[in-house]
Amino acid sequence: MDSQYFDHNATTPLHPAAREAWLEAADRHWHNPSSLYPAAGTAKIALEDARIALADQLDIEDETSIIFTGGATEANNACIANYARRNPEARCAVSAVEHPSVMAPARRHFGRRLVEIPVDEDALLDLDALEDILARDAPELVAVMAANNETGSIQPISAIAEACQGHGALLHCDASQWFGKSDISIIADITVASAHKFGGPKGVGFIKVSDEIDQLELLSGGPQEERRRAGTEDLAGIAAMCVALENCSFPTQQAAMRDAFEHALTERIPGTRALCCDAERLPNTSMVVMPAGKNLKWLTRLGRKGFSISTGSACSSGAESGSHVLAAMNLTAEAIDRALRISSGSDHRAQDWQALIEAMAEVCAGIAEQGR
Ligand code: PLP
Numbered sequence: 360m361d362s363q364y365f366d367h368n369a370t371t372p373l374h375p376a377a378r379e380a381w382l383e384a385a386d387r388h389w390h391n392p393s394s395l396y397p398a399a400g401t402a403k404i405a406l407e408d409a410r411i412a413l414a415d416q417l418d419i420e421d422e423t424s425i426i427f428t429g430g431a432t433e434a435n436n437a438c439i440a441n442y443a444r445r446n447p448e449a450r451c452a453v454s455a456v457e458h459p460s461v462m463a464p465a466r467r468h469f470g471r472r473l474v475e476i477p478v479d480e481d482a483l484l485d486l487d488a489l490e491d492i493l494a495r496d497a498p499e500l501v502a503v504m505a506a507n508n509e510t511g512s513i514q515p516i517s518a519i520a521e522a523c524q525g526h527g528a529l530l531h532c533d534a535s536q537w538f539g540k541s542d543i544s545i546i547a548d549i550t551v552a553s554a555h556k557f558g559g560p561k562g563v564g565f566i567k568v569s570d571e572i573d574q575l576e577l578l579s580g581g582p583q584e585e586r587r588r589a590g591t592e593d594l595a596g597i598a599a600m601c602v603a604l605e606n607c608s609f610p611t612q613q614a615a616m617r618d619a620f621e622h623a624l625t626e627r628i629p630g631t632r633a634l635c636c637d638a639e640r641l642p643n644t645s646m647v648v649m650p651a652g653k654n655l656k657w658l659t660r661l662g663r664k665g666f667s668i669s670t671g672s673a674c675s676s677g678a679e680s681g682s683h684v685l686a687a688m689n690l691t692a693e694a695i696d697r698a699l700r701i702s703s704g705s706d707h708r709a710q711d712w713q714a715l716i717e718a719m720a721e722v723c724a725g726i727a728e729q730g731r
Pocket of ligand 1: 368369429430431432433458460504506507508533535536553554562564
């Protein structure tokens with residue numbers, strides 16, 4: 360592993376066992392699972408075996424409630440567009456900290472029928488505001504992510520699901536950051552996962568739907584995935600994804616090392632502020648606001664020392680505006696400009712975190728020198 364890679368919320372390296380599974384499936388089962396000759400039948404069996412194995416692993420009773428997809432962006436976009444198309448009058452509510460792959464299609468397809476649910480200073484959904492919105496605006500679809508990609512904050516998804524159920528609203532949960540990092544209980548009507556966030560390949564994922572979702576057509580075309588997502592299934596990617604999930608571990612020391620890092624960093628670089636420390640968080644994620652220096656400067660300088668970190672969502676790194684997540688948490692534009700996201704992997708050890716602190720202290724000294 361690359362001990363200086365601290366950007367696991369952006370993507371993770373392919374797990375060696377997942378790579379093996381990928382190669383084996385690509386070599387043995389390259390036929391189209393939808394074709395009608397025996398060799399294709401073998402591929403179809405391998406595909407359905409993967410679905411059953413995934414269902415077993417996640418304690419899902421009915422494996423047909425799993426739909427394989429091309430990753431979370433596709434799933435979020437397609438689910439939201441599909442719902443809006445079928446329910447042209449419906450309203451939608453989304454948390455203010457959703458990933459752009461939820462936020463953008465929700466804005467596009469619901470327009471003025473979209474309401475944003477505010478969050479608190481820890482990026483956690485305001486449950487009273489959700490209740491008010493459910494009662495006042497009567498959204499039929501509510502989207503709240505399981506864990507935030509920038510801060511790691513874990514939403515109270517059971518309470519959110521209960522509130523939605525109470526008002527007859529469907530809950531869409533982008534759980535891309537949750538799988539592989541924490542114990543999962545799938546309770547939303549639509550739960551979205553992406554393989555490359557937990558040691559699987561890029562461009563593959565799955566959604567789990569509840570019995571409430573009886574009509575879904577994510578992509579149109581062929582009859583794959585029970586007509587719910589057309590397109591030849593990426594069997595090698597799917598096999599690798601299942602093996603990656605099986606091999607995920609989230610050692611208890613991860614959160615302790617992250618907490619120790621935040622404590623040591625704030626002592627070493629006075630004025631540093633760690634965000635969401637009081638919230639339930641993913642064990643690997645730390646969002647810190649540095650006392651000086653824009654985040655891109657930090658990124659470049661730490662990059663020169665070999666460390667990979669991020670300013671927030673990798674998808675928005677090319678965007679002009681700062682993090683909408685931190686803005687929703689009421690951070691000032693200046694603080695947002697100085698925010699860094701550090702996300703570890705399960706192999707990181709205390710000495711790796713210590714090496715990062717040393718590098719950050721050096722970068723900080725360089726920034727202070729320049730500022731004089
Ligand atoms: N949702 C969240 C919360 C994410 O963090 C990401 C990736 O950054 C995505 C969706 C997009 O996932 P994918 O790369 O599978 O399209």
